[in-house]
Amino acid sequence: MSEELTQDDFLGGKIKIWQPRRGYRAGVDPVILAASVPAKPGQSVLELGCGVGVASLCLAARVPDLQITGVEVQADYAALARRNGAENAMPFTAVTADLRALPADLRQKRFDHVIMNPPYYDRAAGTVSDDAGKDIAFGGDTPLGDWIDTGAKRIGPRGYLTLIQRMERLPEVLDALVGRLGAIVVRPVAGRASRAPELFLLQARQEGRTPFRMAPALIMHEGDTHQCDQDSYTPLVSDALRSGAELPILP
Template sequence: MTLLVDPLFEPTADRILGGRVEITQPRVGHRAGHDAVLLAAAVPAVPGDRILDLGAGVGAAAFCVATRVPQCFLTLVEIDPALAALAEQNAAANGFGNRSRVIVMDALARGAPREKAGLLVGEIDRVITNPPFHDAPRHRASPGAAKRLAHSGGDEVLAGFLRTAVAVLRPGGTVTLIHRADRPEALLAALKGRFGGITIRPIHPKPEAPAARLIITGTKGSRAPVAILPGLVLQDRYGQPTAEAEAILREGRGL
């Protein structure tokens, strides 16, 4: 795969998960951060699982999962060819090249185009996704095309990501996503009829602050009720990382 040259795409080499994962990513635009690591920590994966990252970017979340869970097999779907090329590079740099594949594809693709790209019905154990979650009419769009593509998406985009997830998951497989915390009703509406046994974990920037993110896991075919889990607080009142957040973000512990 050839990396396209873009004057705004100058890559940087970074390390996340306490230095355990090395990623090359664009200097400008959407950059991997806490959301990717928190998403990866929440995935209920076990060794040998087949994991699909929808809208994978440069692969940060997928490679954090693979670092915590040995012998899992990764499929990364990314619409941007330049980011997909970096994801392939990052897979090799982290030692996952022989058990990962990167597919350049729109995560919203249906039916025959999706299967032609290599995503077959019922073949995946775990789907992870950090879908575009800024509703364009409510948020000023980024001037950078790549960042705008990564961040902008309304309810239809969220529903499309989940439609793809439920199609490729095996019965009993799970989807885990991270999303804004200000519209839980839209999240539950998108999950309804597709997933059950839904768990919701709020992520709070500081004690007593409203949640900024929600991490949600749903199970295909489950009829279990929704459960709200204890929240995770990232920083104490003095702005220092909490012990639980440090264990997840730097030491690689699962949620």
């Protein structure tokens, strides 16, 4: 194993992921995102900002026969995504590109699903990290509206956009969706039942007509406080993280 990389198990060892030892490292958020995508066998998926491919490969492990394409601006992360797809024998293509300047072939395609885990922090309101990979993953220089705009353009008829983001940025996301996608469902994500949600999952649909809906919060951990060194994930979350089970945004 390279001293600069680690190979980590996801979904209870169903997939193994190479990622940088230092810098941005994927955690549970891309796994939760993948579990929330309502994909069916034979459909096409585009992930914007795929990193090393965790969300796409978790989705591929749950739903067979998907055609998945990832876009990643950092060439070293995109290379790891391609390696991870190949070593896990998953149908996954990773393209090195800025999502604001997609290759011509991607601009001509529409997908059944577009998924994304955009940087959580507004670059204008934060400081630059010393690690380039971590800086782009957590802040980046691409406005959140550009992520939504690019994603909406690539969704085919009745297709879905699914994303995860920090709660304070929900107004930005909803504003960017106006006039583009409908049938919006938001599911807050809280660490514990006693805490305010810090994240949210959102799903919207091309040509969607149903009214906006707020789903019950997804609670990540049992109990009001951390009691021991073992994880305390709720059964729904544990099934998604350990077994790759589906975790619908609207239960």
